Amino acid sequence: MFTKILIANRGEIALRILRACRTLGIGAVVAYSEADRESLAAQLADEAICIGPADARHSYLSAPAIISAAVVTGCDAIHPGYGFLSEDEGFADVVRAHDLTFIGPPAEVLERFASKEATRRLLGSHGLPTIPGSGMLRDEAHAIGEAERVGYPVLIKPSAGGGGKGMRLVRTPRELESAFKVSRSEAKAAFGNDALYLEKYLDDNRHVEIQVAVDRFGNAVHMGDRDCSVQRRHQKVIEETPSPALSNAARKELAERAVRAIAAAGYENLGTLEFLLDAKGDAYFIEINCRVQVEHPITELCTGIDLVALQIKIAAGEPLGLTQADIVSTGHAIEFRILAEDPGKDFKPQGGQIGAYLAPGGPGVRMDSHIYPGYEVPPYYDSLLGKLSVWAPDRAQAIARADAALREMLVDGVMTNIELHRAILANQVFIDGKVTTNLLDRVGSAPFVAAGNR
Amino acid sequence: MPARQQNASVGRTGAQEALRVQRDHEAIGRLADDLLPALIAKLAASGLGEIEVREGGWKARLRKPAGADEARRLAARASAESHAARGLAPGRPAVSHGRGSEDRDARREDSEATAKTEPGLVAATSPAVGVYHPRRDLTVGTRVQAGDRIGWVDVLGVQQDVIVPVDGLIGSSLAEAGEAVEYGQRLVQLDPLERVDESGDPGAQGRPAVAGNA
Known part of the structure; x- marks a missing residue:
């Protein structure tokens, strides 16, 4: 096991990793940018080190700064969290070259799964249903030909990266023609890679993902599914487990197929396989996330497994220590991303100083947040203030607990989406478990916000 | 909303906070006066690379070759009486600061040390x-x-x-x-x-x- 881990991330996930280190009795050093000097993780850490200026390119995205910090503080491993360098195979490789361990999949595994298009083919060959799509697009004419074959509407997707950047929904050849160049330059700018492919777009789809863990010895387990269908512009807003869109039989089958395919494909460490569910309930694999997910707490609440600790153990070369039979998922859990943004102003991210802050409590309530009274929310990074997760024996009770917790939560000083969450909870489509990924964008958030204010 | 905010503020008793702050100060005093000089001497005399001691909720770790730096940091920390007060100002709900001052460790003292340098330099x-x-x-x-x-x-x-x-x-x-x-x-x-x-x-x-x- 490691003796000391450098936490190369910020916000709530830096704190989450710090907590896992303490639970495991491992030392931790929080690497922070100048803008995060006052962050809670940096304050609570036994050791913290400033790695660069606010600009993430020179701090959280700077491999030399992060590795140098790990070396001079005597760390033997680096936890990249999510985002930033968490799925960068080049970074993982350099970390290893400095005799440090990257906490995540080994570099060659990251490389194997780096291309979304190649991953889809690889896992398709191991028995996962994949969404109809194209190979890499050579040019516009090739794209138009492939779109005809797949059938409109189609999504243009960059092979690298995520977060909806460079992604375009097109319904006609004319739209495809104009969107192709834009997507290509956006992908180039965002990921340094302009490779694009096409995917059939499913109207009214749902997003369901399977959490898996694979150790170095090929032992593989799944921890059930998460439904992330409540999205705004391809960004997850609310996640829950188990998905209300799957029957228990379908859930079991999907999870088992996923874990079989990923083990056969030689994956290692924590991973999440994302699927789209069409209106008939058929699941299509879309992509894999080779990192700990933002929404991991709901799986932890239902299974009792500390996923970050497990991730660290796997990276240290330890066996999983549990079989599929050991993993029992009980009850229902829902996570709400608490964001510093103004729903009334098209969700514009908000900076500012936190005035009062009160985390909700009660049975089954968990708050993962790095904010505190007086904390200045830096304008340089994402707008995530924290995550409220609730657990209850069933979905109806989980919704009731979530609403009570959201009412109790107090975040002063910045605008947040707390009221939007309450409005979604009160919406009949959500109560019926029938939200599709396009719902918030289709109806707009105004009706939800208005309903929440009543 | 304002009513709730007030509740949050008075939720923790001022006496508890004051007691905690006072204990922290006493610990800092002991560290600075007794422990640190002895530790520095010990580390210098010994062939050890690192020494760590715990005192109450505080922990002091000295390490070579950065020994001199650590001593400076620790001294700066020990003299920075504003520590506990900054993190646990009375009237603020102390929700975030789970374990209080023990956790505010090596990173604060740079800014504290900066503040201590002569003005104008x-x-x-x-x-x-x-x-x-x-x-x-x-x-x-x-x-x-x-x-x-x-x-x-x-x-x-x-x-x-x-x-x-x-x-x-x-x-x-x-x-x-x-x-x-x-x-x-x-x-x-x-x-x-x-x-x-x-x-x-x-x-x-x-x-x-x-x-x-x-």
Whole structure:
């Protein structure tokens, strides 16, 4: 096991990793940018080190700064969290070259799964249903030909990266023609890679993902599914487990197929396989996330497994220590991303100083947040203030607990989406478990916000 | 909303907080007066690379080769009485500060130390996280110009220059050769030239400025 881990991330996930280190009795050093000097993780850490200026390119995205910090503080491993360098195979490789361990999949595994298009083919060959799509697009004419074959509407997707950047929904050849160049330059700018492919777009789809863990010895387990269908512009807003869109039989089958395919494909460490569910309930694999997910707490609440600790153990070369039979998922859990943004102003991210802050409590309530009274929310990074997760024996009770917790939560000083969450909870489509990924964008958030204010 | 906010504020008793702050201060006092000098002597005399002691909720760790730095940091921490008060100001719900002052550890004291330096003195700071190497030919009082390179920080074998931000005189060193330094850390104090002139130091103008690169 490691003796000391450098936490190369910020916000709530830096704190989450710090907590896992303490639970495991491992030392931790929080690497922070100048803008995060006052962050809670940096304050609570036994050791913290400033790695660069606010600009993430020179701090959280700077491999030399992060590795140098790990070396001079005597760390033997680096936890990249999510985002930033968490799925960068080049970074993982350099970390290893400095005799440090990257906490995540080994570099060659990251490389194997780096291309979304190649991953889809690889896992398709191991028995996962994949969404109809194209190979890499050579040019516009090739794209138009492939779109005809797949059938409109189609999504243009960059092979690298995520977060909806460079992604375009097109319904006609004319739209495809104009969107192709834009997507290509956006992908180039965002990921340094302009490779694009096409995917059939499913109207009214749902997003369901399977959490898996694979150790170095090929032992593989799944921890059930998460439904992330409540999205705004391809960004997850609310996640829950188990998905209300799957029957228990379908859930079991999907999870088992996923874990079989990923083990056969030689994956290692924590991973999440994302699927789209069409209106008939058929699941299509879309992509894999080779990192700990933002929404991991709901799986932890239902299974009792500390996923970050497990991730660290796997990276240290330890066996999983549990079989599929050991993993029992009980009850229902829902996570709400608490964001510093103004729903009334098209969700514009908000900076500012936190005035009062009160985390909700009660049975089954968990708050993962790095904010505190007086904390200045830096304008340089994402707008995530924290995550409220609730657990209850069933979905109806989980919704009731979530609403009570959201009412109790107090975040002063910045605008947040707390009221939007309450409005979604009160919406009949959500109560019926029938939200599709396009719902918030289709109806707009105004009706939800208005309903929440009543 | 305002009513709830008030509840949150009075939720924790002021007495508890005051007691905690007082305990912290006592611990800091013991660390500074008794433990630290003894520890530093012990570490210097021994062949050990690192010593760690726990005192109440506090923990002190001294390590070579960054021993001198750690001592400076610890001393700065011990003297920074505002610590506990800053983190646990009365009237704020202390929701976030689970374990109180023990956790506010090695990172605070840089800013505390900065605040403690003499007003009016500027410093050359570290351009990166790495190992510090000062130029050997510079001594206190050497005149330097803005842009002069007065050392470098080794970042995984790559040298990053430590640059003087203003014309002035080299002051005392705030970090040792071979010490691990973080980004933005103050390395060498500088007495800006304007200030020297005002103080009427006749020697200042007479000293030659050092060349840009060693």
